Amino acid sequence: MIRNVAGSVLALAGATAAVWSPFRAWYDxxxxxxxxxxxxxxGITDDRSEVIGSILAPFLFAALLTLLGVLLRSRLLVALAGVVVLGFTVLWMVRVGQAEGGLTVGGDGAGLGDGVANALGGGILLLIGALVMSGRSRAPHRVDRPPRHTRPTLDGPSPQDPSTPEPPPAHPRAPSPYAATQTYDVPTGDPEQERRDPPPKS
Structure with a gap:
């Protein structure tokens, strides 16, 4: 949160300096x-341009990107605004150097003025603000995992698994009251053998 506030302040200060720079002296x-x-x-000429069609236009676009980046907490938009400001400022310096045969810096108003310094400083502040900002905080991604079941062992189901039903208690088998207490010989089907060995009387 603190990083976003500090980065937003730096970015807004850089955008303000960039928009204000075209109203200052740039060269001679x-x-x-x-x-x-x-x-x-x-190529640079001596013709004066209208304000809306001047170098102010890309700086206004960069300021709009800065506002969107601060509202959306987008480091990419703020960094893009800084690149736009620095890119057009460097391109202007290249064209003026070609037209004048070189760039000079003078203390009496000749050469590069404070408007160029404001534009360069504003672009650098925008890039620093983008680096300081932490951006949007992402919500942690939560994955719902199914309940973990333990495998039954040879000794029986695990007591930690509530889904496994308990086995019914084992009851001993009661003896049948009709159980036979006397053994009988099964006839073999041979009548001679049956006559010799009659079955015992009960």
């Missing part, structure tokens, strides 16, 4: 809003 006292956006791709 000429403000950044005087440079047309298409001059960054075709």
């Amino acid at each position: 006292g000429r403000h950044g809003r005087d440079y047309a956006i298409d001059e960054l791709f075709t």
Whole structure:
């Protein structure tokens, strides 16, 4: 939470510095809003551009990305805003260096002005803010696992398994009251043998 707040403050400060930079002097006292956006791709001229079509346009787009990134806690959007600011600033420096034959820094308003410093600083603050932010906190992924059953052993079912029914108690078999107490000889089917050995009388 603290990292998101600190990163958001840095990102908003960087976006503010980037949007304010075109209203400051960029080179030889000429403000950044005087440079047309298409001059960054075709070449720098002395023509003054309208504010909406100047270098301010990509910086406003970067500020919009910053606001969305802060609201959504998206480090990617904030980092993308920083890349846009730094990319257009470096591209402007390359085009001006080609038109002027080189870049100079002077203390009397000549050469690079504080507007370029604001743009570079704003882009760096945006990247630092994206690194400081922790982003969205993800909820832990919970997996519902089925109950674990233990395998029955040779000695019987495990007492830890509540799903195994208990076996019925073993009862000893009562003796039958009709059990025979006297043995009889089974006739063999031979009449001669039966006459010789009559069955005993009960």
